[in-house]
Amino acid sequence: MSEECSESPACPTQQGEATTQKCRHPAGKDPEKRRQILSGAWQVFVDQGFDAATMNGICKAAGVSKGTLYVYFKNKEDLFVALVEDRREAFFAGIIERLEDAGTIEDHLLAYATGLSMQVNSENVIRAQRIVISVVERMPDLGARFYDAGARYFLGHLAEFLRSETEAGHLAVPDPEFAAAQFIELATAGTWRARIFGRRRTEPSAEEITRTAREAVRMFMATYGV
Amino acid sequence: MSEECSESPACPTQQGEATTQKCRHPAGKDPEKRRQILSGAWQVFVDQGFDAATMNGICKAAGVSKGTLYVYFKNKEDLFVALVEDRREAFFAGIIERLEDAGTIEDHLLAYATGLSMQVNSENVIRAQRIVISVVERMPDLGARFYDAGARYFLGHLAEFLRSETEAGHLAVPDPEFAAAQFIELATAGTWRARIFGRRRTEPSAEEITRTAREAVRMFMATYGV
DNA sequence: ATATAGTCGAACCAATCGGTTCGATGAAGG
DNA sequence: CCTTCATCGAACCGATTGGTTCGACTATAT
Numbered sequence: 001m002s003e004e005c006s007e008s009p010a011c012p013t014q015q016g017e018a019t020t021q022k023c024r025h026p027a028g029k030d031p032e033k034r035r036q037i038l039s040g041a042w043q044v045f046v047d048q049g050f051d052a053a054t055m056n057g058i059c060k061a062a063g064v065s066k067g068t069l070y071v072y073f074k075n076k077e078d079l080f081v082a083l084v085e086d087r088r089e090a091f092f093a094g095i096i097e098r099l100e101d102a103g104t105i106e107d108h109l110l111a112y113a114t115g116l117s118m119q120v121n122s123e124n125v126i127r128a129q130r131i132v133i134s135v136v137e138r139m140p141d142l143g144a145r146f147y148d149a150g151a152r153y154f155l156g157h158l159a160e161f162l163r164s165e166t167e168a169g170h171l172a173v174p175d176p177e178f179a180a181a182q183f184i185e186l187a188t189a190g191t192w193r194a195r196i197f198g199r200r201r202t203e204p205s206a207e208e209i210t211r212t213a214r215e216a217v218r219m220f221m222a223t224y225g226v
Numbered sequence: 227m228s229e230e231c232s233e234s235p236a237c238p239t240q241q242g243e244a245t246t247q248k249c250r251h252p253a254g255k256d257p258e259k260r261r262q263i264l265s266g267a268w269q270v271f272v273d274q275g276f277d278a279a280t281m282n283g284i285c286k287a288a289g290v291s292k293g294t295l296y297v298y299f300k301n302k303e304d305l306f307v308a309l310v311e312d313r314r315e316a317f318f319a320g321i322i323e324r325l326e327d328a329g330t331i332e333d334h335l336l337a338y339a340t341g342l343s344m345q346v347n348s349e350n351v352i353r354a355q356r357i358v359i360s361v362v363e364r365m366p367d368l369g370a371r372f373y374d375a376g377a378r379y380f381l382g383h384l385a386e387f388l389r390s391e392t393e394a395g396h397l398a399v400p401d402p403e404f405a406a407a408q409f410i411e412l413a414t415a416g417t418w419r420a421r422i423f424g425r426r427r428t429e430p431s432a433e434e435i436t437r438t439a440r441e442a443v444r445m446f447m448a449t450y451g452v
Numbered sequence: 453a454t455a456t457a458g459t460c461g462a463a464c465c466a467a468t469c470g471g472t473t474c475g476a477t478g479a480a481g482g
Numbered sequence: 483c484c485t486t487c488a489t490c491g492a493a494c495c496g497a498t499t500g501g502t503t504c505g506a507c508t509a510t511a512t
Binding site for chain 2: 468469470471472473474479480481
């Protein structure tokens, strides 16, 4: 319950030091409360889906009154959009970074594939993906943005890597964008589709992920290696 | 509106010949009416999703009274399950057959890939997949059965083909099941995922499909060719 | 200390949903 | 011709929903 006044510039209590003092936030602007709402909403949405989730349930889960909830978000759809916007980056952060130190091209690709597959097959992300897919018809932009933040983000980054390695003569990739798409599909071959359709209800094991990733790299290098 | 009495064995009107005469069906057993309901339900579900679709809307679309609807299907979920059950086979029929006459292994794989990709990326099938995915949490078996009738059916068939070609010495595929999964992912690389997330709102062109299919075959043969 | 204002919580609202009921209708069957 | 019965259609039901309102409470800022 101890918040620091770190956001509102109109709050004169802020001392520069980290202080546990509270300060007055304008209605609907307390970032801590906002996070609290989003956190509760995440739980409810993730295990009930968009339609089945009720605003009352979200209030209860978030520990916030309904009136307050509607001060922060104007309706259910707005709340959901904000939630996806808030989480989508977090899903895929930390994977790109850890790839920088990889050694050979194979190591690089392998790390890429395993990181991607683990994340994209994890229970939470699978559920989130299902929900986004289920509302794509009603909120077309949401799905597109979610895809851009996830798959497309990886695609772009990987394509860039492939292009530079090709220019350096370490690979022979005529169409980096397309090859990146191929690689991403290979990285999750046999797992993701079955997961998203509920055919597999548990996350793939680390061994399976690395095995699939290794085969993806092998296949990729057999085709695009020099 | 002309029905033949072709199903009910209790109907003495049936003459063996095709007749346009009507006959009395026990309540909830007229196959024509059943088809009529499923057809209306299909339209409504496909462009509204499971939750947004209402039983009243389905009645109107099907041209059937609500009372009758509930004679044929005991509730919304039951209707939806029956609908998926009714359509899932139809989605993927006709693709396997047309592959039998293919010549070389490459031709065979190419036909497989293009047929699969066209079907799986078509607007109707994409929408159906989205709906199934959206209810997977509530109806786990439905998603699994749908997956089995679609992807898994292809996987099995393709794996069998790969195995026999390997035994004949035309291919070198150590793990046919897994290789089949790889091939299927490659066949839809760059299209299906974007389609399902609504990132692409139009079906891929025939040229793109064949191009992707051709690259899939090339990659596959580079890895598993003799 | 006092005024201010963000939050609470519970009641409230209109709308809609899935599902049921039942008398009217009209065609099939003997 | 008359009976039977599947269908119709419209009213009806209880439950639940997203969303609103408003007075009570309380921590903050002056």
